[in-house]
Amino acid sequence: MKDSGTTQCLLFEGLSxxxxxxxxxxxxxxxxxxxxxxxxxxxxxxxxxxxxxSISDRRDSTRVKHEMEALISQRVYxxxxxxxxxxxxxxxxxxxxxxxxxxxxPSGEDLASQPSISRFENAVRRADLLRLGTGIMxxxxxxxxRRLSGRAEKITIDLDQTxxxxxxxxxxxxxNGYYRSYCFIPLLGAMTFNDEAEQIPFAxxxxxxxAPDKRGAIGVLRRLLxxxxxxxxxxxxxxxxxxxxxxxxxxxxxxxxxxxYAVGFGQNSVLNRVCAPLMxxxxxESKESGKTERRFTSTNYAALRWSKTRNVVIKAxxxxxxxxxxxxxxxxxxxxxxxxxxxxxxDFYCQRGEFENRxxxxxxxxxxxxxxxxxxxxxxxxxLLTLAAxxxxxxxxxxxRLTPLARATVGRLRLVLIKxxxxxxxxxxVLSPDYx
Numbered sequence: 001m002k003d004s005g006t007t008q009c010l011l012f013e014g015l016s017x018x019x020x021x022x023x024x025x026x027x028x029x030x031x032x033x034x035x036x037x038x039x040x041x042x043x044x045x046x047x048x049x050x051x052x053x054s055i056s057d058r059r060d061s062t063r064v065k066h067e068m069e070a071l072i073s074q075r076v077y078x079x080x081x082x083x084x085x086x087x088x089x090x091x092x093x094x095x096x097x098x099x100x101x102x103x104x105x106p107s108g109e110d111l112a113s114q115p116s117i118s119r120f121e122n123a124v125r126r127a128d129l130l131r132l133g134t135g136i137m138x139x140x141x142x143x144x145x146r147r148l149s150g151r152a153e154k155i156t157i158d159l160d161q162t163x164x165x166x167x168x169x170x171x172x173x174x175x176n177g178y179y180r181s182y183c184f185i186p187l188l189g190a191m192t193f194n195d196e197a198e199q200i201p202f203a204x205x206x207x208x209x210x211a212p213d214k215r216g217a218i219g220v221l222r223r224l225l226x227x228x229x230x231x232x233x234x235x236x237x238x239x240x241x242x243x244x245x246x247x248x249x250x251x252x253x254x255x256x257x258x259x260x261y262a263v264g265f266g267q268n269s270v271l272n273r274v275c276a277p278l279m280x281x282x283x284x285e286s287k288e289s290g291k292t293e294r295r296f297t298s299t300n301y302a303a304l305r306w307s308k309t310r311n312v313v314i315k316a317x318x319x320x321x322x323x324x325x326x327x328x329x330x331x332x333x334x335x336x337x338x339x340x341x342x343x344x345x346x347d348f349y350c351q352r353g354e355f356e357n358r359x360x361x362x363x364x365x366x367x368x369x370x371x372x373x374x375x376x377x378x379x380x381x382x383x384l385l386t387l388a389a390x391x392x393x394x395x396x397x398x399x400x401r402l403t404p405l406a407r408a409t410v411g412r413l414r415l416v417l418i419k420x421x422x423x424x425x426x427x428x429x430v431l432s433p434d435y436x
């Protein structure tokens with residue numbers, strides 16, 4: 001950040017035999033010099049331009065001081081740089097690098113103030129947010145089509161939820177018995193292409209604190225699938241979901257769309273009886289080896305509310321942890337993928353656990369759970385802005401795929417690439433009209 005008013009220095013005694021002096025002032029300096037990389041990433045993606053077109057500007061045009069694209073740029077870049085609060089605008093509005101990447105002259109007028117950012121976040125409407133979420137999704141799909149030149153044999157979609165604990169009286173923040181807190185329950189989505197390790201988040205839907213896992217899942221897929229099929233017409237599309245999504249209407253939808261799927265399914269007395277002989281065998285093997293043992297099989301099963309019989313993969317497992325009693329751990333997965341049970345479970349379904357790392361990045365590195373606005377729609381807007389910041393940082397990670405940063409978290413990327421001190425200087429040269 002620019003330090004516009006601090007001129008003092010500190011003298012430290014005892015650190016060295018020589019005089020140690022640290023100054024905190026400097027003209028046109030910023031602690032986020034590497035943020036210009038975010039601007040470059042956005043120019044490749046066209047993300048912020050797409051977002052700005054999604055929001056209807058209802059302000060009096062004669063009194064507009066900050067254009068929509070500048071406001072979105074300021075907020076998204078600030079989030080990517082680690083400034084998750086709207087209050088941070090009070091310090092960032094005069095930062096020369098932030099002004100530069102937000103489309104302002106570094107030596108010119110300041111960016112939006114904290115009150116302006118607050119009004120901006122609270123002015124969005126439901127229709128704006130629907131267009132915004134769809135626009136982000138389209139941008140992600142288009143960028144991956146360009147990256148892969150349209151060649152993808154397999155696309156895997158992961159949907160999952162997390163808790164977003166609140167500490168105020170935000171609209172629709174309700175008590176959730178499972179998480180034992182007042183919270184929101186965001187639904188998050190990511191996609192993986194072929195057998196790549198990188199997962200690409202594409203959706204973030206804020207939901208009330210009492211929302212069931214399945215709420216919104218079909219709506220997200222209905223928006224995404226036409227985009228994927230248009231961009232990658234020859235790709236096979238797979239869906240992985242945990243047991244909370246195993247509702248009859250979701251399974252029917254996946255079948256109707258012709259998708260390959262693996263969906264976790266909760267225990268019940270029927271499946272436990274089918275699993276019992278295999279569990280007895282696994283208990284004997286675990287007792288003999290003294291280690292965790294597991295076996296796999298499958299069966300045809302039809303729950304009472306299902307429209308048809310489906311294949312269920314069964315994992316019979318006894319887990320052993322030092323100084324603890326052995327524990328039975330049967331697991332079930334509903335699937336239509338033609339693979340042997342062990343391969344399906346271990347090599348495909350269990351890989352959905354990697355999505356937890358993307359969720360941790362969004363929560364811990366980018367603070368997607370900083371939903372402190374009183375209005376629900378304003379908090380949904382914050383969630384989408386944070387998703388956009390993640391997408392820009394991930395674009396940097398994709399470009400660094402041949403470097404040691406290929407698997408770095410976005411927090412690590414920010415520390416190494418963005419948090420670089422820099423001073424902005426302006427040239428008196430006249431720029432040509434096509435300069436970019």
